[in-house]
Amino acid sequence: MTADRRTNGAARTPSSHRRRPRLRGSRALPALLLSVFLLVGVGAATGIAWDPFPSGAPAPAPAAGTGAPPAPAPSGTRPASGDEGAADGGAQGGATPPATTGQVDTGGPRPAGALPFDLPGPAALRSGGAGRKLVFAHYFTPYPLSLDNASADSDYYTRNYLDPGGENGKHQRYGGLLRDRPLPVPPKAGDWEGANLRQEVRTARDAGVDGFTLDLLSLSGKNWDRARQLMEAAHAVDPAFKIMLMPDMTALDTDDPAVLADAVASLAASPAAHRLADGRLVLSPFKAEQKDPAWWGRVVDTLRNRHGIRTALVPLFLDFDAHAAAFAPISYGFSEWGSRSYAGQDGAAADVRRAHELGRLWMQPVSVQDARPNQGIYDEAGNTATLRSTWTHAIEDGADWVQLTTWNDYSEGSQFAPSLHNGYAYLDLTSYYLTRFKTGAWPRIVRDTLYLTARTQFADTGPTGPQSLLMSLRKGSAAARDTVEVLSLLTGPGTVRTTVGRTTREHPAPAGLHAELLPLGPGISSARLVRDGRATTEVELPYPADRTVPVQDLQYYAATSGRAG
Numbered sequence: 001m002t003a004d005r006r007t008n009g010a011a012r013t014p015s016s017h018r019r020r021p022r023l024r025g026s027r028a029l030p031a032l033l034l035s036v037f038l039l040v041g042v043g044a045a046t047g048i049a050w051d052p053f054p055s056g057a058p059a060p061a062p063a064a065g066t067g068a069p070p071a072p073a074p075s076g077t078r079p080a081s082g083d084e085g086a087a088d089g090g091a092q093g094g095a096t097p098p099a100t101t102g103q104v105d106t107g108g109p110r111p112a113g114a115l116p117f118d119l120p121g122p123a124a125l126r127s128g129g130a131g132r133k134l135v136f137a138h139y140f141t142p143y144p145l146s147l148d149n150a151s152a153d154s155d156y157y158t159r160n161y162l163d164p165g166g167e168n169g170k171h172q173r174y175g176g177l178l179r180d181r182p183l184p185v186p187p188k189a190g191d192w193e194g195a196n197l198r199q200e201v202r203t204a205r206d207a208g209v210d211g212f213t214l215d216l217l218s219l220s221g222k223n224w225d226r227a228r229q230l231m232e233a234a235h236a237v238d239p240a241f242k243i244m245l246m247p248d249m250t251a252l253d254t255d256d257p258a259v260l261a262d263a264v265a266s267l268a269a270s271p272a273a274h275r276l277a278d279g280r281l282v283l284s285p286f287k288a289e290q291k292d293p294a295w296w297g298r299v300v301d302t303l304r305n306r307h308g309i310r311t312a313l314v315p316l317f318l319d320f321d322a323h324a325a326a327f328a329p330i331s332y333g334f335s336e337w338g339s340r341s342y343a344g345q346d347g348a349a350a351d352v353r354r355a356h357e358l359g360r361l362w363m364q365p366v367s368v369q370d371a372r373p374n375q376g377i378y379d380e381a382g383n384t385a386t387l388r389s390t391w392t393h394a395i396e397d398g399a400d401w402v403q404l405t406t407w408n409d410y411s412e413g414s415q416f417a418p419s420l421h422n423g424y425a426y427l428d429l430t431s432y433y434l435t436r437f438k439t440g441a442w443p444r445i446v447r448d449t450l451y452l453t454a455r456t457q458f459a460d461t462g463p464t465g466p467q468s469l470l471m472s473l474r475k476g477s478a479a480a481r482d483t484v485e486v487l488s489l490l491t492g493p494g495t496v497r498t499t500v501g502r503t504t505r506e507h508p509a510p511a512g513l514h515a516e517l518l519p520l521g522p523g524i525s526s527a528r529l530v531r532d533g534r535a536t537t538e539v540e541l542p543y544p545a546d547r548t549v550p551v552q553d554l555q556y557y558a559a560t561s562g563r564a565g
Contacts, residue, residue: 382483451559
């Protein structure tokens with residue numbers, strides 16, 4: 001991403017944000033408002049917040065035949081928050097961006113057989129006990145489905161964010177701003193921005209997600225406008241879809257609690273704003289500890305006295321342990337950003353327990369991975385190990401709510417949303433765990449489904465291009481590994497035959513969920529389920545692994561047999 005955004009205590013560029021001191025989470029934000037800058041510290045990284053469409057910027061031409069108005073182009077960068085580092089670039093040239101032609105997300109209904117189970121409908125997931133276990137996805141306004149309503153083979157993402165030489169080479173130093181992008185959508189006529197936001201709401205709703213936590217990076221400009229548009233889109237698609245307001249205290253530039261309260265009140269006028277059953281508005285500031293409890297008390301008082309809005313504060317911390325006691329008297333619940341490595345989840349149960357001992361609910365962070373080229377850091381996610389571990393903690397430790405971190409922060413590589421390199425794989429897996437979290441019972445597997453994950457390069461591979469800022473492991477992460485993972489969800493036992501480059505293997509897979517690790521090798525990876533000598537289900541990861549690469553790319557790519565073809 002890139003926009004006005006936070007990190008664990010710093011700023012961002014068109015990338016991502018936060019990170020907590022205790023090694024639990026991190027995130028970086030892109031910023032296109034001021035200038036991209038690097039904040040480097042030992043074991044710390046910063047993200048950046050940005051407005052991709054600042055006033056006065058030159059506007060690209062609208063897509064041919066769409067009738068859409070021209071949109072201003074992204075420009076500078078601004079620090080986000082966190083102890084991560086935002087980077088600055090300045091070289092020219094770069095590698096050819098990945099091809100996007102032919103891969104289009106029309107936002108249509110989920111294909112029959114896409115999931116290994118039958119997902120309960122919204123009514124079932126929102127009623128009774130399931131309706132009290134809420135799942136939100138963190139929405140980052142800098143990275144909507146499209147920035148300019150152009151065809152994906154030549155749009156702003158392809159030309160300027162995926163290409164290391166994009167935006168006049170300012171991202172050359174770290175090999176380009178992004179390594180992935182939203183799954184391309186076709187250009188639309190009329191209000192294309194609103195139509196795309198409505199599509200994102202439908203996609204999240206259809207996966208079982210209850211709503212978005214909306215990262216408020218600024219109180220004016222394009223990110224603010226998009227926040228308002230998202231609230232309108234949510235209500236138009238599904239009046240029960242919730243938008244929890246999350247002021248980003250690593251990106252907002254006001255010290256006046258009344259200014260923030262007034263802005264929050266204007267958004268709270270939308271029927272999409274998340275409220276408790278008693279009518280209280282839920283306010284969940286990112287990096288709440290940026291201001292002390294007394295400051296937040298003044299925000300709450302202003303909302304009540306000036307606007308007649310009662311508030312339930314659910315602060316999200318980068319360091320929960322250090323601030324829980326001080327914030328408890330003014331809080332309804334707690335959350336934190338969390339770690340993006342499966343090795344960093346040991347304290348999760350203690351956090352839930354402490355929140356409950358203080359009489360507060362807990363919103364558990366659930367994540368896929370984290371790789372931030374512009375900050376020079378990444379976490380070892382272990383294929384789907386981090387996703388499975390964070391969801392298991394949310395389920396077994398008794399979390400009340402869940403926040404998927406993130407829906408669409410592509411500058412952190414942390415997205416659950418359908419993307420070019422992952423398709424719907426991570427979101428489909430989340431629907432499986434989400435059903436267990438909300439209903440208390442694992443859904444019955446009725447269709448054999450295989451998920452395949454791998455990197456397209458080895459962890460120690462050096463790029464051949466001019467990239468000079470390379471990513472290194474964040475302190476507290478699991479060690480880097482070079483593995484292909486076959487995650488099988490099967491109706492009964494079977495044999496899985498795999499091909500990694502020129503190497504073929506097979507392994508027995510039991511009924512239910514099973515993860516099998518294979519050594520990464522150059523070439524394409526694929527897997528097929530065989531029963532009675534006949535292949536019944538197969539999946540291929542269409543991106544080959546290579547030992548010679550133009551830029552460093554340490555995200556895991558994913559594919560699912562449920563959506564093959």
